[in-house]
Amino acid sequence: xxxxxxxxxxxxxxxxxxxxxxxxxxxMATLACRMLGIEQPRGADRKRLVCFVEIDxxxxxxxxxxxxCRLGRRALKFRxxxxxxxxxIDLASNRALRVVALESSRELARARFPQVEPSSAQQKLAYRxxxxxxxxxxxWVRVELPSExxxxxxxxxxxxxxxxxxxxxxxxxxxxxxxxxVRLLCRSCAQPELRYWQPL
Ligand SMILES: [Zn+2]
Ligand SMILES: [Zn+2]
Numbered sequence: 343x344x345x346x347x348x349x350x351x352x353x354x355x356x357x358x359x360x361x362x363x364x365x366x367x368x369x370m371a372t373l374a375c376r377m378l379g380i381e382q383p384r385g386a387d388r389k390r391l392v393c394f395v396e397i398d399x400x401x402x403x404x405x406x407x408x409x410x411c412r413l414g415r416r417a418l419k420f421r422x423x424x425x426x427x428x429x430x431i432d433l434a435s436n437r438a439l440r441v442v443a444l445e446s447s448r449e450l451a452r453a454r455f456p457q458v459e460p461s462s463a464q465q466k467l468a469y470r471x472x473x474x475x476x477x478x479x480x481x482w483v484r485v486e487l488p489s490e491x492x493x494x495x496x497x498x499x500x501x502x503x504x505x506x507x508x509x510x511x512x513x514x515x516x517x518x519x520x521x522x523x524v525r526l527l528c529r530s531c532a533q534p535e536l537r538y539w540q541p542l
Contacts, residue, residue, distance in 0.1 A: 343372060343375060343376075343381055343382070343383075346368065346369070346372070346470070349368045349372065349407070349408055350364065350365060350368055352407060353367070353368055353403070353404045353407050353408075356403060356407050357400065357403045357404065357407075360466075361400050361462070361466075362400075362462060362465040362466050362469055363399055363400025363401040363403075363404065364400055364401070364403070364404045365404075365466055365469040365470055366401045366404070366426065366443055366469050366477070367400065367401030367402065367403065367404025367405045367407075367408070368404045368407070368408055369469060369474070369477060369478075370401065370404075370405060370428060370441050370443065370478060371383075371393075371404065371405045371407075371408035371409050371428075371430070372408060373441060373474050373478060373480065374409075374428070374430035374439050374441055374480070375391075375408070375409070375430070377439055377480060378391075378430060378432040378435070378437060378439060379432075379435070380432060383408065383409045383410050383411075384408075384409075384410035387434075388410050389433070389493070390432050390433050390434045391409050391410070391411055391417060391430060391431065391432060391433070392411065392417050392418075392419065392430075392431040392433060392487065392491075392492075392493065393405060393406075393409050393411040393417065393418050393419065393428055393429065393430050393431070394419045394420075394421055394428060394429040394431075394485070395418065395419070395420055395421070395428045396421050396422075396423040396424070396425040396426075396427040396428060397423070397424055397425055397426055397427070398420060398422070399426070401426060401443075402420075402428075405418075405428055406418055409430070415493055416491075416492070416493040416495070417493045419491070425442065426442065426443040427440060427441065427442035427443070428440070428441055429441075429483060429485060431485050431487065433487075433492075437482065438482070438483050438484060438485045439480055439481070439482055439483070440480070440481050440483045441478050441479070441480045441481075442478065442479050443477060443478055444476070444477060444478060444479055446476075447468070447469075447472065447476060447477045448465070450468065450472060450476055451464050451465050451467075451468030451469070451472070452464065454468055454471075454472070455467050455468055490511050490512045495511065497510065497511055497512060500512075500514050500526050501526075502514065502526065502527055502528035502531055503525040503526055503527060504525070504527055504528070504531040505528060505530070505531050507528055509526075509528045509529075513528070513529060514526045514527060514528055514529070514532075515527050515528075515529065515532040515533075517532065
């Protein structure tokens with residue numbers, strides 16, 4: 343694996359700036375790779391990792407950069423929980439590690455570098471230099487990953503019986519009608535109240 347400096351340089355270019363979130367994300371992902379024994383997540387080991395991220399912020403880009411897990415490869419899964427946390431699953435060993443940034447790390451940044459202003463600079467310095475266990479809590483976990491969640495999953499596309507749009511990866515719901523017939527509906531038609539868009 344590349345050095346922290348090399349990875350931060352790449353994260354800076356990919357993300358557009360080098361913020362505290364980039365440093366935290368790079369450190370989080372490198373810690374996970376190290377604990378999982380994955381040395382080349384973007385090279386020889388590129389098919390081993392699936393990553394669940396729990397926030398859509400700066401650190402998420404850095405996690406994607408280090409691990410090579412991308413939404414478009416289905417190796418990056420987003421759970422909108424607003425937490426600076428991610429779970430790294432090694433498909434080769436069937437082990438998974440959840441890493442969360444400790445709330446105490448901000449306090450520690452202030453205590454360790456009281457002379458550094460502004461607080462963004464203080465955080466950047468702290469996130470570079472604090473020990474892994476000062477920044478993160480890591481926990482071995484189990485993640486059930488059904489076959490349709492796997493990056494290379496190939497499944498039949500279903501056409502929604504109501505809107506006619508194609509639905510991949512089993513993301514449809516079966517609805518039994520009064521006459522007993524079963525209709526396959528996309529999520530948007532099955533639960534319009536959960537739709538994120540409304541027609542104008
Ligand atoms: Zn940023
Ligand atoms: Zn539909």
